[in-house]
Amino acid sequence: MEEKFWKDHCMLLNKDEENELEIFGYKTQGYRKALCITGYILSCGALLLLFYWKPEWDMWANCIPCSLEEADIVLLRTTDEFQRYTRKKVTWIDLSALALPDGSTSECPLVADKDSVINRAVKKPQLKVRCIQVQKIRYIWDFSVKQFKKVGSLEDSNTCHSIHHKFGAGLTREDQKIRQLVCGPNAIEVEIRPIWKLLFKEILNPFYVFQAFTLTLWLCQGYIEYSVAIIILSIISVGLTVYDLRQQSTKLHDLVEEHNKVQVTVCMKSEGCKELESRYLVPGDVFLLDGKKLSLPCDAVLIDGSCVVNEGMLTGESIPVTKTPLPLTESPMPWKTHSMEDYRRHVLFCGTEVIQTKPTGRRPVRAVVLQTGFNTAKGDLVRSILYPKPMNFQLYRDAFKFIIGLSTIGVLGLIYTVCVFTYHQPVAEVVAMALLLLTVAVPPAIPAALTTGTVYAQRRLKKKKIFCITPQRINICGQINLVCFDKTGTLTEDGLDLWGVLPSEGGWFQKIHKFPSSTPLPWGPVCGVMASCHSLVVLDKKIQGDPLDLKMFEGTHWVTHVCRGNPFSPGIAILHQFPFSSGLQRMSVVSQKIGEEQYDLYMKGAPEIVSSLCRQETVPADFLKELKMYTSQGFRVIALAHKVLSLGKDVDVSDLEREEAESELVFLGLLVMENRLKQETKPVLQELAAARIRSVMVTGDNLQTAVTVARSAEMIPKASKVIIIEASEPEGSAPASIAWQLAEDSKASTAAAPVCAAGEVAVGCSYHFAMNGKSYQVLVKHFYSLLPKILVNATVFARMSPGQKSSLVEELQKLNYYVGMCGDGANDCGVCRSKSAAFLKFYLFKPKAHYGEIREGRAALVSSFAVVKYLTLYGLIQFVGTALLFWQLQIFGNHQYLIQDVVITLLVCLTMSLTEAYPKLAPYRPPGQLISPPLLLSVVLNVCFTVTMQTCGFLLVKQQPWYVWKLAHFACLHNAKKTPHVPDTVLSYEDTTLWPLTTINCIIVAFVFSKGKPFRKPIYTNYVFSVLLALQLAVCLFLFFADFDAVYSGMQVSSNKTCIFSMATDVLLQNKHLWMLIKACFGYQSKSQYRKWQRMLQRDPNWPPVNTKDFAAKRMAEVYVNPSYEQGD
Secondary structure: OHHHHHHHHEEEEOOOOOOOEEEEEEEEOHHHHHHHHHHHHHOOOHHHHHHHHOHHHHHHHHEEEOOOOOOOEEEEEEOOOOOOEEEEEOEEEEOOOOOOOOOOOOOOOOOOOOOOHHHHHEEOOOOEEEEEEEOOEEEEEEOOOOEEEEOOEOOOOOEHHHHHHHHOOOEOHHHHHHHHHHHOOOOOOOOOOOHHHHHHHHHOOHHHHHHHHHHHHHHHOOOHHHHHHHHHHHHHHHHHHHHHHHHHHHHHHHHHHOOOOOEEEEEEOOOEEEEEEHHHOOOOOEEEEOOOOEEOOOEEEEEEOEEEEEOHHHHOOOOEEEEOOOOOOOOOOEHHHHHHHHHHHHEEOOOOEEEEEEOEOOEOEEEEEEEOHHHOHHHHHHHHHHOOOOOOOHHHHHHHHHHHHHHHHHHHHHHHHHHHHOOOOOHHHHHHHHHHHHHHHOOOOHHHHHHHHHHHHHHHHHHOOOOOOOOOHHHHHOOOOEEEEOHHHHHEOOOOEEEEEEEEEOOEEOOOEEOOOOOOOOOOHHHHHHHHOOOOEEEOOEEEOOHHHHHHHHOOOOOHHHHHHOOOOOOEEEEEEEEEEOOOOEEEEEEEEOOOOOEEEEEEEOHHHHHHOEOHHHOOOOHHHHHHHHHOOOOEEEEEEEEEEOOOOOOOHHHOOHHHHOOOEEEEEEEEEEOOEOOOHHHHHHHHHHOOOEEEEEOOOOHHHHHHHHHHOOOOOOOOEEEEEEEEOOEOOEOOEEEEEEOHHHOOOOOOOOOOOOOOOHHHOOEEEEEEHHHHHHHHHHOHHHHHHHHOOEEEEEOOOHHHHHHHHHHHHHOOOOEEEEOOOOOOHHHHHOOOOOOEEEOOOOHHHHHHHHHHHHHHHHHHHHHHHHHHHHHHHHHHHHHHHHHOOOOOOHHHHHHHHHHHHHHHHHHHHHOOEOOOOOOOOOOOOOOOHHHHHHHHHHHHHHHHHHHHHHHHHHOOOOOOOOOHHHHHHHHHHHOOOOOOOOOOHHHHHHHHHHHHHHHHHHHHHOOOOOOEOOHHHOHHHHHHHHHHHHHHHHHHHOOOOHHHHHHOOOOHHHHHHHHHHHHHHOOHHHHHHHHHHHOOOOOOHHHHHHHHHHOOOOOOOOOEEEEOOOOOOOOOOOHHHHHOO
16 A cells, blocks of 8 residues: 555656656645744744755645645655755646537547647546646646656657658647647746845855854854955855846846747648747647748758758757658658657757758648757757756865864864853853854855856966856866867868779779879769768858868869859759768768759768678779778778669659668779878877876777877877777677777787786777777677776777767766766767766867866866865864963954954955966876865864964963963953954953964965965966965064064064974875875775776786687676667767
């Protein structure tokens, strides 16, 4: 019974998706709500504030659990590591007001599509639909499966045939009205949040609440000047934050609002076509594309005609993309599954711009609406801005632990204060003093100070034209120890140069035709494929498209207007295109020579793929030899093929099946393209290698080409061996196999080389693994136990699809690598879905920019650590001094606190992080954790010294012959309030002794913790900070040594030893070599998974295997499916 209740009470929303949520049903109880309201009043709103921070507690207090079907309110919890809670009300959509057809209240379906979730969500005969709205997405209750289902999209279960036949003629008016009401408007509406809402959300942050409590306490104790200063700073901070949030909200609203009111032509069943505002579009609507430029207001699937779209909004590249219609086939598979990775070629994404259309025959270009509103690609992008994912950084977790530790010390101080003051002061005074010492121990500025280093680093990066949309990730850049590089356009130049074409005829390669050449390429199939097999388009009288296609076309010396103007010149009409797919690794076109009836199919693509689709007698016997010769020189090689199609006169070429058309081709030859390394590639890779940051190439190009480029860039040293891994899927009764083959250029020495030492990375290894995407896929599925052994020394991954790139990154993260990705925004966009916060994405096209990010990341990380250490010691220095004075029933003066808190600490926190990154990467990373032995020992030893120094000063002043306990029984506090003529620094001899010691100690600690090299420039390069420290020290020494009054004689205490001790302590504890020696003495070894594998392989005499072949123990002994790979692009 209990199990059934729990099943009905809790279930998953968006199962197995990135935004997966747990949903719990609750029902509001009147008496519980009344009790909670009473609690709000009695606690003066404290309980309400607690429930605001903890919505799950609010639900548990106000409601009782029930099944989701009965719930009037639901609790949502994320399934990630953060377990964040939100609450949502269940509302009803009333459909009874619509003019529905007869039988709507019976068992007849309400909308024509019987598979639609809307039919299963209507409660009859009331005609109502239960729904919730989560992060702008609407979910309706499906009574048949008793679950909330997303609405606003066509069902993914639709086949190609059903999309054409169910929705090809358009929706009826009744269907459209129902869908409009249930799905909501097709608009991406971003509310400009009112200032009062932003203000309340900001000031109800726990940090500001704690600060408000602290300020209230300080004001009650008479610390007016300091409290007012903090209040002013807090108001400025809150004001700037609210202003920034308001500006962002306004900009985002303005950005999306203009696309919510687009006029489209909608086709309706039995009513023809009519103009309609795009906000009234619903999933299943059919609209026309009339050739005018149009910013798409929804996601749609093309069913008739083709069009050219600018998808720069999605990919960052303004290269035109050709969209083709969804094929009309009888396949029972869902349309996305049938189309595989090519399904995107049929989809028009919201926010992208249609710049050209091409009707098929007499039929206009038509598309069926797939998704509307926030369900679209653009809506998803906007939602990611409105609801960013929290990032679980170790730094912030450790900072929170520091605050907990300081709070514990503060509680001990509170107990100490109560014990000291109980017999001398009234209860109210005792409570006030106890809370005061508690707040002294916990500097409220720690969370805010953590962001200063990141903000300054972001500003420096912005000046270098490097932009970061998630500033918190900059700190994590400091921990990167592996960078994955794309090849083309990242390590090599953006453009490709046409080097030559190697034609083939009769199964033999002919003489190579080099470019540029004075002799034009003769007319023939090779010229035909180069002139037609591309995705180029003419826009504004200019040919635009992929740079590779453009170079290939220019090599033919064809000019479009010449062909049109001269009927005797050969010309080709491109009738249909099978677009390029990263999964298929090829593209082809169906064309027709002008003035002839023959249809031709031309293909270009990866040589291995194209040759497998050709008739084997047309493929030269030395094909592999020639291919290897060019790829080993670093050339990019593309194979060309041709086929004469046997079609009738009036055939519709758009109905051709790709698999059937792309078979039994004639091999035409190889197109050889040159791709040079960028000038900065080799120096950057050398810098990364010197810093012991591993470099890995992940590309879609040929394996041999990738290995050659890796050697040219010195990613693989010349003396190192390359072992090619070739893995094969099971065939018949034979299990999956894996072969280890030494590359041709590595066969000078076939002996297996020793593995890297534990302290090295793959750059210094004497062997490197290389493999293609197909082999990687087999490894993941059938040899998963071998994968970690291979990944710790794998350097080249070729022919990798976007999904395989995502899978690779996740596998590297499992080995505890901090992975960065440097590539282009289009080919590597699949990697964007990586869920781990440790994975950094840089789509910069320049390795140098990535190198700069790592330097700034290290500097920001060290700065953040320095600020946390400083604030921790500052709080503890004040805590010790205040505790010693409390023993005498005394306290520091208002102005003394003001100088320490504002003039010194606040300015130090704002300027300490201004120190720029060191120009050269150190061969080791900064500590990645605050809770680490060097940092903890640094703080602990400095605290011990502070306690010793202040205690000695406190006791020594009592031994002086002129010492008088002149402010007994806490008269100091009252005199400070009532006698303003008394100097602020003159409260007692103990105070006069301890205040200079604590103040100078704070300045010295700030100097010591602002260490420069090896991660930051020297402190003197931070002019503002250096001058500020010098001024602060000069003023304090002046007050310390000046003889304005006899009271200052108590300040004659030398502080030189303090600086010497602090500097010696920090220099020793931050010495990397010292800690390496200590670790070696105690036998400490890194716990990172990749380090463990490196140590294990170092002891394995049989690793790596060379020139051998292994088989899986069982054909399907272990099948590992990586979700990122399966999702693929």
